[in-house]
Amino acid sequence: MIRGFIYDREACVGCEACVVACSIANRGEAAVPWRHVFTFNPKRLPGLPVFFYSLACNHCMDAPCIPACPATAYSRDPVTGAVLLNADECIGCRYCTWACPYDAPQFNDRSGTMEKCTFCTERLAAGEEPACVAGCPVDALTFGTFEPEKSIRASGFPDSSTKPVLKISGHELPPIPDTSYRFSLNEKEHADINSQATGKISLRKEWSLLLFTLLVPLMTGMLARYILHPGPAAALLFTGTGLLATGFSLMHLGKPLRAWKALRHVNSSWLSREIAGFGLSYGLSILYLLIPDKPGLGISALAFWVLTLWIMDQVYRYARIRWLFLIHSSSVLLTGLLWISIAWMQGYAILFILFLKTGLYLVRKMILYRYNRIRYLPLLIIRLLALTSAAFYLLTGPAYIPLLFSILLAGEIADRAEFYLEQEINGISASFSAWFKK
Secondary structure: EEEEEEEEEEEOOOOOOHHHHHHHOOOOOOOOOOOEEEOOOOOOOOOOOOOEEEEEEOOOOOOOOHOOOOOEEEEEEOOOOOOEEEOOOOOOHHHHHHOOOOOOEEEEEEEEOEEOOOOOOHHHHOOOOOHHHHHHHOOOOEEEOOOOOOOOOOOOOOOOOOOEEEEEEOOOOOOOOOOOOOOOOOHHHHHHHHHOOOOOOOOOOOOOHHHHHHHHHHHHHHHHHHOOOOHEEEEEEHHHHHHHHHHHHHHHOOOOOHHHHHHOOOOHHHHHHHHHHHHHHHHHHHHHHHOOOOOOHHHHHHHHHHHHHHHHHHHHHHHHHHHHOOOOOOOOHHHHHHHHHHOOOOOOHHHHHHHHHHHHHHHHHHHHHHOOOOHHHHHHHHHHHHHHHHHHHHOOOHHHHHHHHHHHHHHHHHHHHHHHHHHHHHHHHHOOOHHHHH
16 A cells, blocks of 8 residues: 555546646746646537546656666655655656656756656655645545556556556546547547647657767768778768767757766666667777777677667657557668668668668558658658669669668658657657547
8 A cells, every 4th residue: 555646537627726736835846837737628529528637747656767767867765655856867868758658757948857746755744745635626636545556547548557656536437539530520620639739759859869860870881881991081970970979969968968877777778778889889989990900899899889779779669659560660770771781782681671661661651641740752752762773773783872872861861850750640649648638
């Protein structure tokens, strides 16, 4: 048995008094709201129920934010069981927001760090209720002792196996019509229901990561090319690209000067492993550039780059519910292998990877096209041009490589950009607000 929030969905009127009480009680710390009231069907469309969820951090017993954080900024209070965030250790990478199924951590633009509900541990220690509970005028939000369920199954609430310390009371609502495919609603009604939906990952917020994930596979191809044809110009280009990629990676952090702390959680955080893998691979590569007469060192560095590319794909595993497959057509691993194949002029390998990427892309678009705002025709044309170019390469030889490379680069940029854009599609976003608004 553990103490936690008990929410009566029938009693809640959506007044947001709990949000105000939380903000007042934590006005010295909370620069952004820690508690939110989500409204299903805010436009009151006929045929759909209207109800609310008041949510902050659920302090899950299997909280995914703790192992995901690369800087070990999260910990659990041994007395209250609260999941606490140490802002002094936070690097502002936002990876905890990807891991949390309830969008509890909030990024503070001013401080460059994350913030979240503290369970009002000071009030609990003094024998008082959390501020949000004390501020609810209709007792829809209370605090009590119960046994957390492995997952909460309630209408409008995302199913998660994180064991949230939350109990939802009240009668179960009738089944909610599935509006994600627009079968029963017109375009405007569908947009109204999803008006507040936002994805966890977006191109606007992660443009620096887009460039980073494009440059690292390209660096892998550069190193593969250098192994066969070493030279000072190629070495300088590789080194400069690595520094540029590092800069783009740091730009994503709210606290870039704390980036070294991201190496603390290699045992459980994929982001921490990515940073460690990139640093090790880049370091080995620079060492090889200094002593190019050691081809074994170059092959070892290339192997570490391939491993790093695989790790980079795993960083986005929290978005896999939206990938539909175990691998995305813009996978950095596949892209890196493509550049290696081009660097070593392996024509059949190039064709195989291109066919695989094109097939994954086409099937995904056919499935998502019904509610996908991103039109697939331009990228499809680029993909088909790349396939044609690769076929011509097999017939004409290395002279066709520059055109093939240019077309492939355009295709990879467009496909990777769509990967981030697709995370913003309301119908397939995994964030709580978007899932709740479906």
